[in-house]
Amino acid sequence: MAKTTMIKAITAAMDEELKRDDKVLVFGEDVGKNGGVFRATDGLQEIYGEDRVFDTPLAESGIGGLAAGLAFTGFRPVPEIQFFGFVFEVMDSIAGQISRERYRMGATRKMPVTFRAPFGGGVHTPELHSDSLEGLMAQTPGLRVVIPSGPYDAKGLLISAIRSDDPVVFLEHMKLYRSVKEEVPDEAYIVPLDKAAVKREGSDVSIITYGYMVQESLKAAEDLAKEGINAEVVDLRTVSPLDEETILASVKKTGRVVLVQEAQAQAGISPAVASLIAEKGILSLEAPIGRVSAPDTPYPFSEAESTWLPNKKDIVEKVKEVVNF
Amino acid sequence: MAGIDFDKLKNIVDDKFETVRVLDNDGNVVNKDLFPDLSDEQIVELFKKMVWSRVLNERSTKLNRQGRLGFFAPTAGEEASQIGSEFAMEKEDYILPAYRDVPQLVLHGLPLYKAFLWSRGHVDGNKYPENFNALPPQIIIGAQYVQAAGIALGLKKKGSKNVAYTYTGDGGTSQGDFYEGINFAGAFKAPAIFVVQNNGYAISVPRAKQTAAKTLAQKGVAAGIPFVQVDGMDALAMYSVMKAAREYAAAGNGPVLIETLTYRFGPHTLSGDDPKRYRTAEEEQEWKEKDPLIRMRTYLDKKGLWSEEKEKAWTEEVNKEIDEAMVLTEKAPKQKVSEYLKNVFVDTPATIQEQIDKYTKKEAE
Numbered sequence: 001m002a003k004t005t006m007i008k009a010i011t012a013a014m015d016e017e018l019k020r021d022d023k024v025l026v027f028g029e030d031v032g033k034n035g036g037v038f039r040a041t042d043g044l045q046e047i048y049g050e051d052r053v054f055d056t057p058l059a060e061s062g063i064g065g066l067a068a069g070l071a072f073t074g075f076r077p078v079p080e081i082q083f084f085g086f087v088f089e090v091m092d093s094i095a096g097q098i099s100r101e102r103y104r105m106g107a108t109r110k111m112p113v114t115f116r117a118p119f120g121g122g123v124h125t126p127e128l129h130s131d132s133l134e135g136l137m138a139q140t141p142g143l144r145v146v147i148p149s150g151p152y153d154a155k156g157l158l159i160s161a162i163r164s165d166d167p168v169v170f171l172e173h174m175k176l177y178r179s180v181k182e183e184v185p186d187e188a189y190i191v192p193l194d195k196a197a198v199k200r201e202g203s204d205v206s207i208i209t210y211g212y213m214v215q216e217s218l219k220a221a222e223d224l225a226k227e228g229i230n231a232e233v234v235d236l237r238t239v240s241p242l243d244e245e246t247i248l249a250s251v252k253k254t255g256r257v258v259l260v261q262e263a264q265a266q267a268g269i270s271p272a273v274a275s276l277i278a279e280k281g282i283l284s285l286e287a288p289i290g291r292v293s294a295p296d297t298p299y300p301f302s303e304a305e306s307t308w309l310p311n312k313k314d315i316v317e318k319v320k321e322v323v324n325f
Numbered sequence: 326m327a328g329i330d331f332d333k334l335k336n337i338v339d340d341k342f343e344t345v346r347v348l349d350n351d352g353n354v355v356n357k358d359l360f361p362d363l364s365d366e367q368i369v370e371l372f373k374k375m376v377w378s379r380v381l382n383e384r385s386t387k388l389n390r391q392g393r394l395g396f397f398a399p400t401a402g403e404e405a406s407q408i409g410s411e412f413a414m415e416k417e418d419y420i421l422p423a424y425r426d427v428p429q430l431v432l433h434g435l436p437l438y439k440a441f442l443w444s445r446g447h448v449d450g451n452k453y454p455e456n457f458n459a460l461p462p463q464i465i466i467g468a469q470y471v472q473a474a475g476i477a478l479g480l481k482k483k484g485s486k487n488v489a490y491t492y493t494g495d496g497g498t499s500q501g502d503f504y505e506g507i508n509f510a511g512a513f514k515a516p517a518i519f520v521v522q523n524n525g526y527a528i529s530v531p532r533a534k535q536t537a538a539k540t541l542a543q544k545g546v547a548a549g550i551p552f553v554q555v556d557g558m559d560a561l562a563m564y565s566v567m568k569a570a571r572e573y574a575a576a577g578n579g580p581v582l583i584e585t586l587t588y589r590f591g592p593h594t595l596s597g598d599d600p601k602r603y604r605t606a607e608e609e610q611e612w613k614e615k616d617p618l619i620r621m622r623t624y625l626d627k628k629g630l631w632s633e634e635k636e637k638a639w640t641e642e643v644n645k646e647i648d649e650a651m652v653l654t655e656k657a658p659k660q661k662v663s664e665y666l667k668n669v670f671v672d673t674p675a676t677i678q679e680q681i682d683k684y685t686k687k688e689a690e
Contacts, residue, residue, distance in 0.1 A: 057505075057508055057509055057512050059501075059509070062471050062502075062505035062506070062509045065471020065472045065505065065506060066474060066509060067475065068472045069472045069474060069477070069478065069479055069489075070478060070479045072460070072476055072479065073479025073480060073482075073483065074479065075479055092465055092468055097465070102668060102669065102670070102671070103668045105452065106448045106668055107452075107667065108451075108454070108455065141669055144674075165672065194675065241674040241675070241676040241677065243675075244675065
């Protein structure tokens with residue numbers, strides 16, 4: 001066991017699964033010799049050969065079709081979409097085809113496909129690289145959408161995703177790739193899908209969040225603690241379907257909720273969490289639900305990222321507002 | 326700019342085209358070299374399947390009008406293209422049909438009553454045994470092309486000697502997925518056969534408005550894969566070309582693109598399309614004279630292999646098959662939302678389980 005980055009944990013997860021199951025195939029743009037533009041697949045082609053880790057022509061819809069066809073013929077595809085902002089090119093394969101094949105064919109087929117993709121702001125990309133589009137995926141029946149918040153979860157969740165017989169969209173926040181190090185076991189291990197995690201216990205307010213915003217929320221919680229506010233931080237991990245049990249238990253415990261996401265207010269997962277709490281947890285609430293999210297514009301020009309993206313300060317302010325209601 | 330003759334460059338491809346034909350309109354063999362390696366009995370069998378498809382087209386239309394069938398995309402006129410190509414394929418080959426390609430799907434092994442259930446909108450129509458290498462008819466134009474590349478690559482990786490084959494129409498070639506599919510299959514040298522059934526119209530938009538390309542077959546040039554244009558009203562030419570393409574792909578040479586020149590005698594679907602709005606009676610008449618059934622019948626008559634009595638008896642048999650299938654279709658159980666919910670995931674999440682419980686309770690009431 002050693003302290004490692006999320007990108008290395010992700011590579012390790014694919015390595016474990018390629019080793020364990022010869023039906024696992026890793027493919028996409030630049031994933032072969034180049035090891036991926038972020039080096040997520042670094043060294044894998046060398047170990048497992050071009051038959052199992054391979055470059056594709058540059059076309060996302062083609063990659064989606066490949067994933068579907070390979071799943072139909074008994075493989076366990078792990079395609080990479082180079083940046084999740086390119087997902088619009090492959091929406092039909094994901095939302096129109098793969099997510100509904102099992103349903104369409106009356107449970108006579110399964111689609112064990114894991115789409116991996118980097119996303120997320122704060123790293124000064126050109127447009128359509130950083131967008132938080134998980135909400136689009138979450139509104140698609142038949143898909144699981146998983147977003148890890150750090151290295152340990154990333155490895156265990158990706159292994160679970162690849163082993164899952166259902167399609168998973170696995171989104172990796174670019175800012176997390178190398179900024180956070182955690183102890184990560186060398187061997188394969190599982191972090192279960194469909195389960196949120198309480199990343200910090202607290203009693204005054206529940207900050208419910210996912211992805212990079214978990215890190216910002218944990219920092220906010222430290223600051224708040226100094227002011228006597230004890231915040232709980234819930235990391236959704238699987239953002240669709242929601243782990244209702246963990247969310248509602250936290251709401252019941254604290255009675256106050258702040259939903260934090262990097263996506264725009266109209267997008268993302270917070271609206272679904274708010275709806276869940278309104279339906280099944282409203283009697284626990286002692287204040288209106290607070291929300292921290294980005295403004296409803298397309299992802300900003302990169303020079304303005306820092307004013308657009310939600311941050312620790314926004315979270316601290318919103319938590320105080322909800323606690324002092 | 327002086328010195329570059331762009332029209333000449335374009336014509337390098339445009340000028341090279343021939344349409345492959347074996348039988349002319351009068352049933353005479355015009356290309357002995359391409360005559361299929363089929364016995365007389367097999368050719369009769371091919372023709373019987375074409376008649377089967379024509380009868381199925383007529384009955385499906387009536388059953389739709391009676392409200393006993395749902396969605397139907399008429400197939401009359403396209404029998405040579407559809408049945409001729411299917412007839413060249415092996416049972417273990419993987420078919421990815423579009424919504425007009427139900428006859429091939431049934432001949433490939435889908436029980437007719439299941440095709441009818443699909444038409445009516447019943448999930449049981451799409452429940453395929455694990456070893457049935459087929460997908461349900463694709464609705465999204467082009468999606469089957471990228472999937473065919475994937476299935477073909479899967480077959481190649483498994484060391485299978487089988488191929489994937491898929492269909493779209495003339496309009497389908499304008500989709501990005503059309504190019505991505507043929508290009509991926511080419512890049513991976515995957516055993517796929519892409520059939521473009523060019524019936525002249527994408528619903529109402531004529532072929533000429535789809536592309537500046539002279540033929541749809543030549544779109545294979547850009548992907549670097551072999552391509553051929555076939556008389557899609559000539560079942561023997563269709564069979565020969567498809568069979569050769571199958572052998573080429575199965576031998577590990579990569580994909581083939583086939584354009585078939587055909588015509589649908591009826592409307593696009595039975596959901597309100599009126600071809601009179603976009604086709605002339607003269608044009609329709611011209612194509613009816615190329616009817617693939619007449620051409621084959623004339624050929625078989627000349628050889629003494631077919632007769633009016635035989636056709637009458639066979640038609641009766643087909644009608645009986647359709648009647649029997651309809652009995653099974655109408656016996657299908659009522660669909661349940663609880664089953665739908667169970668079918669979404671292999672590992673059912675708690676949120677869905679809650680809904681399964683709710684609907685199971687409602688359905689028991």
